[in-house]
């Protein structure tokens with residue numbers, strides 16, 4: 001971050017993460033954008049086969065896309081409650097079909113984790129009840145610019161279970177609901193489901209904050 005930006009962030013009231021014009025009225029958004037950030041819960045349609053059904057809280061568009069990017073890339077963690085509220089709507093739909101399910105956040109790549117300093121998906125899951133951080137990231141490259149087949153291979157190579165936690169989840173007999181921020185091709189969710197299933201965990205469904213349509 002450049003010094004002038006850092007100083008602005010310190011001394012000026014934070015602007016709304018979505019429109020970047022009005023000052024944020026607490027929680028990172030102005031009142032108009034907070035009101036516009038409503039759930040539009042639907043089944044996403046990922047292209048990659050083997051992806052569990054994915055319910056997304058909204059389209060990756062408008063204030064949701066802006067808020068998600070600011071939360072994730074600029075570490076505006078005050079946006080977490082608004083995003084978690086949306087995610088909760090998607091989880092509620094899936095939880096009805098998978099009673100007793102445990103949320104399993106998809107981990108960020110090691111590089112992203114280092115850069116951001118926090119696990120943005122796990123942070124959204126934390127207030128939502130039973131969560132198992134039983135997936136871990138390997139040196140998965142960023143998927144930008146890869147073909148769908150390359151994304152799938154990269155995702156599979158870069159995700160693994162934390163053996164002790166995955167075994168505990170498998171032994172409990174509870175199913176896993178995968179949680180990710182954005183669903184695009186489904187490559188990451190498909191890979192995550194594959195490694196969990198190999199560890200003996202059922203993965204009936206996944207949820208995402210936003211779907212790219």
Ligand SMILES: [Zn+2]
Pocket residue numbers: 016017018019020021022029030031032033034
């Ligand atoms: Zn706004």
